[in-house]
Amino acid sequence: MIVTLSETLDFRDFVLLDAHNSETAFLDNLKKRFTEDLIYTYIGTLLISVNPYKELDIYTKKQMDLYMGVNFFELPPHIYALADNVYHTMLSEANNNFILISGESGAGKTEASKKILQYYAVSCPSSTLLDTVRDRMLMSNPVLEAFGNAKTMKNDNSSRFGKYMDIQFDCQGDAVGGHILSYLLEKSRVVHQNHGERNFHIFYQLVEGGEEDLLRHLGLEKDTKRYKSHSPGECSNVSSINDKNDWKTVKNALSVIDFDANDIEHLFGIIASVLHLGNVHFDGDTKGYATLNTNAALRWVSKIEAKSEEVKLVLSPFTVDHAIYARDALAKAIYGRAFTWLVNRINESLENKDSGRKTVIGLLDIYGFEVFSVNSFEQFCINYCNEKLQQLFIQLTLKAEQEEYEAEGIGWEPVQFFNNKIICDLVEEKHRGIISVLDEECMRPGDATDLTFLDKLEEKMGNHPHFVTYKLADKKTRKSLERGDFRLLHYAGEVTYCVVGKRRRKNTSQMSVNLRNMFSGFQNLLFYMIYSFSIGFIDKNNDLLYKNIKDVSALGVATQFKNSLLRLTEILTAKEAWYVRCLKSNDNKQPGKFDEVLVRHQVKYLGLMEHLRVRRAGFAYRRRYEVFLKRYKALCPATWPHWKGVPSDGVEKLVQHLGYQPDEYKMGKTKIFIRYARTLFATEDAFEISTKIETCWRGVQARKERDRRAWAVKIIKQLVIIS
Numbered sequence: 001m002i003v004t005l006s007e008t009l010d011f012r013d014f015v016l017l018d019a020h021n022s023e024t025a026f027l028d029n030l031k032k033r034f035t036e037d038l039i040y041t042y043i044g045t046l047l048i049s050v051n052p053y054k055e056l057d058i059y060t061k062k063q064m065d066l067y068m069g070v071n072f073f074e075l076p077p078h079i080y081a082l083a084d085n086v087y088h089t090m091l092s093e094a095n096n097n098f099i100l101i102s103g104e105s106g107a108g109k110t111e112a113s114k115k116i117l118q119y120y121a122v123s124c125p126s127s128t129l130l131d132t133v134r135d136r137m138l139m140s141n142p143v144l145e146a147f148g149n150a151k152t153m154k155n156d157n158s159s160r161f162g163k164y165m166d167i168q169f170d171c172q173g174d175a176v177g178g179h180i181l182s183y184l185l186e187k188s189r190v191v192h193q194n195h196g197e198r199n200f201h202i203f204y205q206l207v208e209g210g211e212e213d214l215l216r217h218l219g220l221e222k223d224t225k226r227y228k229s230h231s232p233g234e235c236s237n238v239s240s241i242n243d244k245n246d247w248k249t250v251k252n253a254l255s256v257i258d259f260d261a262n263d264i265e266h267l268f269g270i271i272a273s274v275l276h277l278g279n280v281h282f283d284g285d286t287k288g289y290a291t292l293n294t295n296a297a298l299r300w301v302s303k304i305e306a307k308s309e310e311v312k313l314v315l316s317p318f319t320v321d322h323a324i325y326a327r328d329a330l331a332k333a334i335y336g337r338a339f340t341w342l343v344n345r346i347n348e349s350l351e352n353k354d355s356g357r358k359t360v361i362g363l364l365d366i367y368g369f370e371v372f373s374v375n376s377f378e379q380f381c382i383n384y385c386n387e388k389l390q391q392l393f394i395q396l397t398l399k400a401e402q403e404e405y406e407a408e409g410i411g412w413e414p415v416q417f418f419n420n421k422i423i424c425d426l427v428e429e430k431h432r433g434i435i436s437v438l439d440e441e442c443m444r445p446g447d448a449t450d451l452t453f454l455d456k457l458e459e460k461m462g463n464h465p466h467f468v469t470y471k472l473a474d475k476k477t478r479k480s481l482e483r484g485d486f487r488l489l490h491y492a493g494e495v496t497y498c499v500v501g502k503r504r505r506k507n508t509s510q511m512s513v514n515l516r517n518m519f520s521g522f523q524n525l526l527f528y529m530i531y532s533f534s535i536g537f538i539d540k541n542n543d544l545l546y547k548n549i550k551d552v553s554a555l556g557v558a559t560q561f562k563n564s565l566l567r568l569t570e571i572l573t574a575k576e577a578w579y580v581r582c583l584k585s586n587d588n589k590q591p592g593k594f595d596e597v598l599v600r601h602q603v604k605y606l607g608l609m610e611h612l613r614v615r616r617a618g619f620a621y622r623r624r625y626e627v628f629l630k631r632y633k634a635l636c637p638a639t640w641p642h643w644k645g646v647p648s649d650g651v652e653k654l655v656q657h658l659g660y661q662p663d664e665y666k667m668g669k670t671k672i673f674i675r676y677a678r679t680l681f682a683t684e685d686a687f688e689i690s691t692k693i694e695t696c697w698r699g700v701q702a703r704k705e706r707d708r709r710a711w712a713v714k715i716i717k718q719l720v721i722i723s
């Protein structure tokens with residue numbers, strides 16, 4: 001076996017990278033690995049995945065078998081290694097875990113979470129009952145994708161919601177149940193899609209693939225162009241999507257998940273209602289009155305939501321524009337509720353009825369920092385979410401570190417890192433944070449606008465080091481800000497948010513109240529809505545749907561999101577954290593192309609350098625004595641080929657031989673702890689080679705006498721490379 005120098009120059013674990021503060025070195029390593037189709041790299045136990053945009057032969061059953069039960073660092077980085085390690089940690093420590101999968105749209109999050117699920121489906125024990133749970137869990141994917149994914153410019157199968165899925169295991173390691181939570185469904189897609197984008201897949205699947213009888217029953221025609229809610233994107237046919245086939249998959253998946261005929265009828269009835277609503281038109285008279293007769297469109301919704309109640313919405317005295325807005329808001333509300341219902345229904349079918357002790361692996365698939373598109377309210381929510389998750393990462397990592405130091409009898413040292421709590425507080429603090437200010441502004445009587453909201457922010461956050469606006473900025477910064485912007489200095493970098501909508505209506509609050517009253521007749525589906533063309537922070541925060549009017553005065557969308565994030569944080573805090581960070585290699589979905597600027601940007605906004613810093617802080621490297629000795633014994637004459645004494649003594653001899661200074665390492669009860677120093681990088685490199693040398697050595701012993709000399713010469717060459 002020949003070990004070339006080039007093989008030793010890329011690192012499967014960034015923690016070993018000597019120039020760990022250098023973004024350029026980080027990128028070089030990623031790129032080098034990527035060009036060799038090595039899309040996975042670690043930062044400790046965090047897995048980075050770079051989307052190759054091509055099928056790689058690394059997801060076979062054979063590969064799965066290879067990774068089952070093998071030590072995390074033994075084999076090349078892989079999503080299966082992570083999945084396996086989490087599973088075995090859960091079993092051996094009987095604890096709960098979660099895997100956070102993040103990255104921007106098209107980076108590969110959905111694929112990563114599917115691969116983890118597939119791995120568990122193959123590697124976990126099996127029985128008829130368990131197979132049912134396993135199948136339902138796997139089948140929940142195509143269903144949620146049909147209703148929650150859509151073609152966007154960035155991704156033909158883009159998830160338009162955040163997803164957290166718990167997989168529950170019994171103490172034998174069998175998957176016995178599951179539970180899904182969804183976040184921030186992009187409801188606006190139901191009524192509007194940008195050019196080149198589509199509505200949620202299910203609309204096309206139903207119309208293209210639906211059986212004649214079903215379509216007739218739902219009053220639909222087999223022609224997607226007939227439905228106005230589809231037309232703005234003008235993109236029904238996409239080469240990578242086969243709606244007819246997907247329809248079959250979804251129907252099959254629904255039956256596996258145990259949806260009965262009644263459920264299915266209602267579900268598709270609702271989809272039909274939304275399609276019909278898109279085609280509802282309005283008669284506007286000269287005074288600007290508009291009538292919206294939704295009886296036909298809401299036939300199915302009323303079955304679920306209002307039972308026998310006849311639904312008729314009359315909008316007056318508003319204009320056709322207002323009526324269109326009301327219609328669209330209704331379509332969004334209906335779809336949002338149908339999606340929630342669907343998730344609940346899937347959860348019922350995944351529920352584990354057995355009360356025995358369970359441990360959990362949670363999969364959280366959520367957008368990373370968004371800085372490219374219009375920086376608006378949604379991005380603000382997503383970025384706040386990422387800020388919270390970073391906080392959680394810091395807490396969990398440091399907590400875990402501290403616990404391990406104590407268990408090993410090593411004194412805890414404070415670690416230098418940037419604590420982003422200050423930014424989380426800036427956004428979420430009660431009465432003082434941005435979300436509270438937004439709610440106050442939405443609810444106060446009088447003429448509240450996005451700009452008065454911005455004024456209030458300036459008043460309250462004026463001196464905050466992570467907040468700046470045009471008015472507060474110095475001359476230089478001002479050049480990059482508009483008057484309607486505020487900028488947050490997130491832990492991962494600066495993001496500018498535009499608070500104002502495109503067009504403003506003057507008396508928004510007053511109008512909201514009028515509309516609210518107008519819709520109070522519709523049982524359970526009560527929402528209030530604001531002028532259709534304004535999309536600023538105030539209106540977005542007000543785009544509410546409530547069961548009960550009493551709630552309306554209290555909560556804005558941002559606060560609801562904050563509350564759901566707090567609940568999520570509680571769920572996650574009690575678990576051990578694992579991370580998959582997905583990176584997009586290029587913007588054109590081109591196989592094998594590595595766009596350095598794009599990747600650099602993501603490395604920054606996913607906080608990977610910061611992550612590396614936290615991981616390397618303190619004694620970042622630790623291994624059990626036996627494992628360490630086995631790996632590195634070839635590097636010291638006293639330990640090679642065998643160390644006969646106590647492993648910890650052998651390890652100490654070894655590290656001293658390698659030149660570690662006393663402050664560079666500590667000897668724990670069962671493990672050695674080492675600071676990441678230059679020497680270690682050489683050591684890890686050497687480990688790779690020494691493993692190969694061992695293989696060669698065995699080769700030498702097995703060979704005939706005449707070959708031995710040639711093999712021995714090769715080994716000596718390797719040793720020269722090491723030194």
Ligand SMILES: Nc1ncnc2c1ncn2[C@@H]1O[C@H](COP(=O)(O)OP(=O)(O)OP(=O)(O)O)[C@@H](O)[C@H]1O
Nearest residue numbers: 053054104105106107108109110111155157158159
């Ligand atoms: N590991 C992989 N191997 C091969 N192709 C991949 C891999 N991961 C992703 N892809 C390709 O990239 C596309 C986008 O991936 P995916 O849908 O998982 O992105 P995402 O991060 O979930 O995006 P979004 O946030 O928009 O949902 C996939 O449809 C697939 O073609």
